[in-house]
Amino acid sequence: MTNPVTKDRRHFEDLTVGEVADLGHITVSKEMIITFAREFDPFPFHLDEAAAKASLLGGLASSGWQTGALSLRMLVDAFLSKVASAGGLGFSDLKWKNPVMVGDTIGGTVTVAELRRSASHPQWGIMTLDFDVRNQKDQPVLTMRLANLIDTREPGVPA
Amino acid sequence: MTRWFEDIVIDEVFPLGSHTFGADEIVRFATLYDPQYFHLDAVAAQHSQFGGLVASGWHTVSVGHRKMVDALFAEEERLLAEGRQPGVSGPSPGVNSMVFKVPVRPGDTVSYELVVTDKRASNSIPGWGLLFNRLTATNQHGELVYRAELVGFSKLRDYSMPLKLRLLLALTKLPLIGPLLKRGS
Numbered sequence: 001m002t003n004p005v006t007k008d009r010r011h012f013e014d015l016t017v018g019e020v021a022d023l024g025h026i027t028v029s030k031e032m033i034i035t036f037a038r039e040f041d042p043f044p045f046h047l048d049e050a051a052a053k054a055s056l057l058g059g060l061a062s063s064g065w066q067t068g069a070l071s072l073r074m075l076v077d078a079f080l081s082k083v084a085s086a087g088g089l090g091f092s093d094l095k096w097k098n099p100v101m102v103g104d105t106i107g108g109t110v111t112v113a114e115l116r117r118s119a120s121h122p123q124w125g126i127m128t129l130d131f132d133v134r135n136q137k138d139q140p141v142l143t144m145r146l147a148n149l150i151d152t153r154e155p156g157v158p159a
Numbered sequence: 160m161t162r163w164f165e166d167i168v169i170d171e172v173f174p175l176g177s178h179t180f181g182a183d184e185i186v187r188f189a190t191l192y193d194p195q196y197f198h199l200d201a202v203a204a205q206h207s208q209f210g211g212l213v214a215s216g217w218h219t220v221s222v223g224h225r226k227m228v229d230a231l232f233a234e235e236e237r238l239l240a241e242g243r244q245p246g247v248s249g250p251s252p253g254v255n256s257m258v259f260k261v262p263v264r265p266g267d268t269v270s271y272e273l274v275v276t277d278k279r280a281s282n283s284i285p286g287w288g289l290l291f292n293r294l295t296a297t298n299q300h301g302e303l304v305y306r307a308e309l310v311g312f313s314k315l316r317d318y319s320m321p322l323k324l325r326l327l328l329a330l331t332k333l334p335l336i337g338p339l340l341k342r343g344s
Contacts, residue, residue: 003206005196040221042228056250064251065221069192072217076194085195086208087262088216090305094254144254149208 003151006084012125012152015083017112023074023133025107028062028100036066061099067106067142068094071133075110075146084151086124094144098135106141108133113145122156124149161235163246163316164288167275175226175271175294180214182265188218213262219269219304220257223296226271249287249312261302268299278313286318 030049037046041063044051052060062070100106114128127150133142182201189198193215197207204212231248238245263269277291290311296304 005203005206040225042225063224065217065224069217069221072215073192073194080195087197087213088259090216090256090258091254092256094257096251096253 003084006151010083012084012115012117012127012150013154015112015115015125015127015150017115019112021075021079021110023071023078023108023110025105026070026074027105028070028102030060030102033060033062033066033102036069037063040065057099057101060102064096064142067096067100067133068144070106071108071131071142071144074107074133075129075131079110080148083127086149086151089126089147089149091144091146094142096142097140100135100141105136106133108141110146117152117156118149123152125152126150161231161238161245161248162313164278164280164290164313165316166246167278167290167313169275169277171275173230173273175223175230175273177268177270178222178226179268180219180222180263180265182212185212185214185218185263185265188221189215193217209262209264211264213264214267216257216259216305219263219296220307222269223271223294223305223307227273227294230273246316247314249314251309251311252289253310255291255308255310257305257307259305261298261304263298263304269296269304270298271296276308280315281312284312285320286315287312288315289313 034047037043043063045055045057046052046061046063049060052058109132110129111132112127113130114126116126118124118126127148129146129148131142131144131146132140135141186199189195195215197204197209197213198215198218199212201212204210235245272295274293274295275290276293279289281287281289290313292307292309292311294307294309296306298304
């Protein structure tokens with residue numbers, strides 16, 4: 001059965017290991033940091049500039065979970081909205097390398113690290129992506145390996 | 160948790176409470192951070208493998224983090240009320256693994272639970288320890304929503320800096336030697 005939402009997008013068979021996608025950029029404002037922190041990570045060093053200056057971070061910085069969520073947003077806009085994504089399976093080896101401070105611009109790349117067909121669900125393939133997210137000074141901010149399901153065009157036909 | 164590293168008991172279970180996910184907040188989070196059609200549009204989502212709207216995994220994980228922060232604050236208050244000095248929890252270097260199992264649909268209630276599975280002194284930051292935390296999220300049917308293996312820093316109570324380090328630190332405070340030492344390191 002064809003999915004009308006994703007039928008014209010790239011499918012599992014159209015993807016190549018080693019393919020690199022540019023994530024574009026997002027500039028992180030004070031308002032974005034505080035709004036996210038209020039709901040999900042209300043430590044004083046994500047909410048209050050004076051408390052943040054006195055902390056290990058040395059200034060107002062985004063929650064690591066927000067940095068991850070923004071990386072995901074860039075991935076959806078740049079790549080995932082153009083493929084027949086059937087949902088995420090999870091991720092591994094997430095590392096927060098440097099804090100993201102107010103006014104920082106983050107961007108980077110994802111690389112298709114692995115493509116394999118699902119053994120139990122022939123309608124899907126599993127794509128693993130390596131994230132390399134950096135700030136405007138080219139310092140690493142976040143790395144992780146994400147696993148996502150992608151619809152196959154022809155279920156069960158070995159790639 | 161907000162205890163000194165030395166007081167943390169391996170395999171002790173901390174219930175973190177639960178959260179009921181409304182359709183509005185699922186769409187609000189997805190609009191900002193994960194705008195895929197099955198997180199945004201209940202009608203289009205019927206064509207997906209989920210058959211309807213589901214929360215972004217990153218949303219359920221962010222709520223789990225909030226639950227953990229609330230539990231840390233609550234324990235800190237409890238210790239202070241007992242006249243004890245709470246420990247200090249530090250930043251997290253990362254997440255070893257995060258596995259999404261059953262999706263979260265509007266109206267689902269997810270319960271979160273934390274277990275410290277292991278701990279050791281940090282090799283890179285003197286005076287701090289590493290905690291290996293497992294966070295599990297379960298829905299109202301008892302199905303596993305996600306399981307995360309997280310790493311966090313926790314401050315050691317019984318730590319005295321070695322003499323060599325203390326001397327080095329004192330040297331960096333001298334006006335001329337400090338900048339030289341910093342340049343060298």
